[in-house]
Amino acid sequence: MYSVVNFNINGYHYKFPVIYGTCYDKAINISKLRESTGFITFDPGFKNTGMTKSSISFIDGEKGELLYRGYPIEQIIKKCSFIETSYLILNGELPDTAQLKSFSERIKKFNHLHKEMNQILDHIPNFYHPMGILSSLTYILDAFIDCLQEEDMYIHLLAKLPMLAALTYRKKVGGPPTHPDHHLDYISNLLKMFFSVPNQSYEHNPIIADALNKLLILHADHEQNCSTTTVRLLGSAHAGLFSSISAGMTALWGRLHGGANQAVIEMLEDILKSGGNIKKWIEKAKNKKDPFRLMGFGHRIYKNFDPRAKIAKQVAENVIQELGISDPILELAKNLEENALRDSYFIEKKLYPNIDFYSGIIYQAIGIPKDMFTVMFALGRLPGWMAHWKEMKLNRDPIGRPRQIYIGYKKRNIKK
Numbered sequence: 001m002y003s004v005v006n007f008n009i010n011g012y013h014y015k016f017p018v019i020y021g022t023c024y025d026k027a028i029n030i031s032k033l034r035e036s037t038g039f040i041t042f043d044p045g046f047k048n049t050g051m052t053k054s055s056i057s058f059i060d061g062e063k064g065e066l067l068y069r070g071y072p073i074e075q076i077i078k079k080c081s082f083i084e085t086s087y088l089i090l091n092g093e094l095p096d097t098a099q100l101k102s103f104s105e106r107i108k109k110f111n112h113l114h115k116e117m118n119q120i121l122d123h124i125p126n127f128y129h130p131m132g133i134l135s136s137l138t139y140i141l142d143a144f145i146d147c148l149q150e151e152d153m154y155i156h157l158l159a160k161l162p163m164l165a166a167l168t169y170r171k172k173v174g175g176p177p178t179h180p181d182h183h184l185d186y187i188s189n190l191l192k193m194f195f196s197v198p199n200q201s202y203e204h205n206p207i208i209a210d211a212l213n214k215l216l217i218l219h220a221d222h223e224q225n226c227s228t229t230t231v232r233l234l235g236s237a238h239a240g241l242f243s244s245i246s247a248g249m250t251a252l253w254g255r256l257h258g259g260a261n262q263a264v265i266e267m268l269e270d271i272l273k274s275g276g277n278i279k280k281w282i283e284k285a286k287n288k289k290d291p292f293r294l295m296g297f298g299h300r301i302y303k304n305f306d307p308r309a310k311i312a313k314q315v316a317e318n319v320i321q322e323l324g325i326s327d328p329i330l331e332l333a334k335n336l337e338e339n340a341l342r343d344s345y346f347i348e349k350k351l352y353p354n355i356d357f358y359s360g361i362i363y364q365a366i367g368i369p370k371d372m373f374t375v376m377f378a379l380g381r382l383p384g385w386m387a388h389w390k391e392m393k394l395n396r397d398p399i400g401r402p403r404q405i406y407i408g409y410k411k412r413n414i415k416k
C-alpha cells in the first residue's frame, strides 16, 4: 500500500497522497495538483475520476460483483423486497420488522396527490415521451409539498412516483385516473394502479409482482453512473431534492444510459423484421463508419459479466415460461448474446450484456409498453438517487465544477 505517489514534472518532484476504499480501490488525491503544479488533469467522460467518497454501493467491474451497503445483489434478490432494499440503500442497514412496518405505513400515508397534479398532466400533450412527463411532474411536485423534516421528502417521493408513473401510463392508453390501494404492498399497489379497470375486480398475479420486485431491486443503485452523478451535481449547487431527481431522470432517459432498455427491444424488433440475420447486425455494430452499437452491450465499469444482467436473464426466462408466453424476442436475444460473446471484437473490448439487454423483455412480458420501460427503471433507481443526494449533503461535497482545456480563439479585438 502506498501512502503517496511521486510526480516528476519538468524536473520538479511532487508528492500526492493516495486514498484507499474499503474494497481496495485506490485513488491519487490530486485536489492540490493545479495549485502546486499549474496543471490540471484531462479525463473526458470522467473515466478515471473519483468525484466523491461513497458508502452506498460498490462495483467490482473485473469480477462482475455488485454490493448494496456491503450485501451482494444475488443475496438481496433472494431475500429482500424492493421496499426493504430502498430502506437499506437510504439508511445504511436493513430494517427490522418494526422499522419496515413503520416505513411502509409512512409511504402509504403519503400516497396521494394534489388534484392540480392531475390538471397539469391533462395539459401535457399525449404524444410526449413518458420520461419527459415523469421528469416534469417530479419537478413540479415540489410546489405542492411542504416538508417539515428532510426525511419526509424521501417518503413523499417513494409514495408519489409510482402514482405519477401510473397516471402517465393511463393517460397514454386513455384509461381513467387511478387511486392507490392501501391494503396492498408497494409492488402490488403499483401494478394495480397501472392495470386495474373500473368496475372489474383486479386479479393480482404473483409471478408478475415477483418479476417487477426483482427488476426494481436490480435498478436500485449503481454508484456514480450518469444520472446519479447528475443528481449529485445538482445537489452540490444546493438545488432541491425534487429538481435534482427530475434532472437525474432526464439523464437516465438518454439511450446510452437507462433509455437503452427501450432501444434494445426496438433493435431486436428491427433485427426480427429484417429477417433475423444476427451476423449482419454484429458486423454493423463493429463497423466504425456506422454509428450503430449493439444496444444493451458494454458498460463503463463492468469488464466482465454485469451481475444484474445474469439475474435479469434468469427472471426473463422464468416469467416468460410461467406466464406461458412464446416470445421470439427472448430467443433472438439469447442467440445474439451467444454470437456476440464468441466474436473477437466483443471479447477484446470486454463487451458483455448489461442490465438493459434483458430488462425490456421482462417489462414487455408483464405488459409495460416500450416507452414506459425507462419510467420503470426510474422507479427502481429512486432510492439510489435519494441516498446519493442525502450522502452528498452529509459529506458536504463542494460544488461540482470541472475545468476545461480551452481551444477557442485567443484574445482578439472586434474590428469595426
Ligand code: ACO
Pocket (backbone or CB within 6 Å): 045, 255, 256, 257, 258, 260, 285, 286, 292, 293, 294, 295, 296, 297, 298, 299, 300, 301, 349, 351, 354, 355, 356
Ligand atoms: N456495440 C459496439 N461497440 C461498442 C459497444 C456496443 N454496444 N459499446 C462499446 N463499444 C466499443 C466502442 O466503439 C469503443 O471502441 P473503440 O475503442 O474501438 O473506439 C469501445 O467499445 C469502448 O467503448 P466506449 O464508448 O469508449 O465505452 P464507454 O465506457 O464510454 O461506454 C457504454 C459505455 C455507453 C455503455 C457503451 O458500451 C454503449 O454505448 N453501449 C450501448 C448502450 C447501452 O447498452 N447502454 C446501457 C448501459 S447500462 C446503463 O446505463 C443502465
